[in-house]
Amino acid sequence: MFNSLSRVHIAAISSVLAVLAILVATFASNKPNATKKATAETSASVNIPTLTFGVYTSDKPSEMYKKFKPMLRYIEDEIADRIEDAPQIKLKIYSTYELALKAFINDEVDFVRFGPASYVIAKQKNPDVRLLAIEENKGQRRFNGIILVREDSSFGSLTELRGKSFAFGDENSTIxxxxxxxxxxxxxxxxxxLESYDYLGRHDKVVAAVLHGKYDAGAAKESTFAKYKEKGLRELKSFDNVTKPWVARGGITEEHFIxxxxxxxxxxxxxxLKTFSKSLSGFAPCEDSEYDFVREGMKRSEGFFSNSEDEAAANTDTP
Incomplete structure (x- = not known):
């Protein structure tokens, strides 16, 4: 009888163990799928908004990155202290003014830091773009552009550039x-x-070209001129420009704009501010009319082209 009961117990225990083994195997095979599903559901539930900041290369791309990345990180952190679901800010550096303009006009980036002429063009092409703020340099909203020549040249005035070569920056550059x-x-x-003229793109390229004797004169922003002045350059003429605006696309949410x-x-x-620019002292509210000064300058510049062929060539790449 004992042997009979033992056999029954052993059979029962074996059956239980077999069932447990099947359950364990089933659980183990399903666990990765369950984990993947849970991970996917968690990832889907985390939807962090993103704002893309666009800028064109007025200087070397590496310099642009070093200049803008800390400032954008600061802005991102400050926004996170102010609103829920704060956005991450991504930096997009465009190789030309034209590419940055097209991207902004087409709402491919959310906000930008543009030169005044680029803002004027963007506003003309897409009236919905909105001014965020204007930069102030040492408390001022004006700064200088420079027409520069080599230090050892004999030029004393702009009129003496007749018959000479000239290096401009980008075709959409204000200065x-x-x-x-x-x-x-x-x-x-x-x-x-002029004997000849070319558009070289960045300000630093203009300065280098004049410095190395490839052109008799050129135009660049004051900060770039100052950086290379001691290497053998001098100012032939300075002129006013309005400081740069920060601009948002029309479709940005009101919460993010504010x-x-x-x-x-x-x-x-x-x-x-110093990490971004040595001369930047802050930002101020501004209206579109602030850039009427630049609109007038752009209008006067049309007289530079004495025939339709020159003008057509200059406007070939204008967006």
Missing amino acids: GRYLSQAELVEAGITARD ALQNVLLGTKNPDV
Whole structure:
């Protein structure tokens, strides 16, 4: 009888163990799928908004990255302290003014830091773009563009550039094209009066080309000129320009627009500002009319082209 009961018990225990083994195997085989499903559901539930900041290369791309990345990180952190679901900010550096303009006009980036002429063009192409703030340099909303020559040259005025070569910046640059061409027009110099002229893109390329004797004169922003002045350059003529605007696309959410604007207008810490620009003292509210000065300069610059062929060539790549 004992042997009979033992056999029954052993059979029962074996059956239980077999069932447990099947359950364990089933659980083990399903666990990865369950884990993957849970991970996917968690990832899907985390939807962090993103704002893309666009800028064109007025200087070397590496310099642009070093200049903008800390500032954007600061803006991102400040926004996170102000609103829920704060966005991450991504930096997009475009190789040309034209590419940055097209991307912004087509709502491919959320906010930008543009030169005044690029803003004027963007506003003309897409009236919905909105000004966030204007930069102030040492408390001022104006700064200088420079028409520069080599230190050992004999040029004493713009009129003496007749028959000489000239290096402009980008074809959409405020200083590198529009306002410098307006200055030449006022001095009686047009495109056909120059021996040659070219658009070199970045300000540093213009300065280097003049410094190395490839062109007799060129136009660049004051900060770039100052960086290379001691290497053998001098100022032939300076002229006013309005400081740069920060601009948002029309489709940006009102919450993000207000948050961005408040952060910019509230940025007063010199240590933060200095990492971006030595001359930047802060940001101020501004209206579109602030850039009428530039619109007038762009209009005057049209006189630089003495015939339709020159003008057509200059406007070939304008967006």
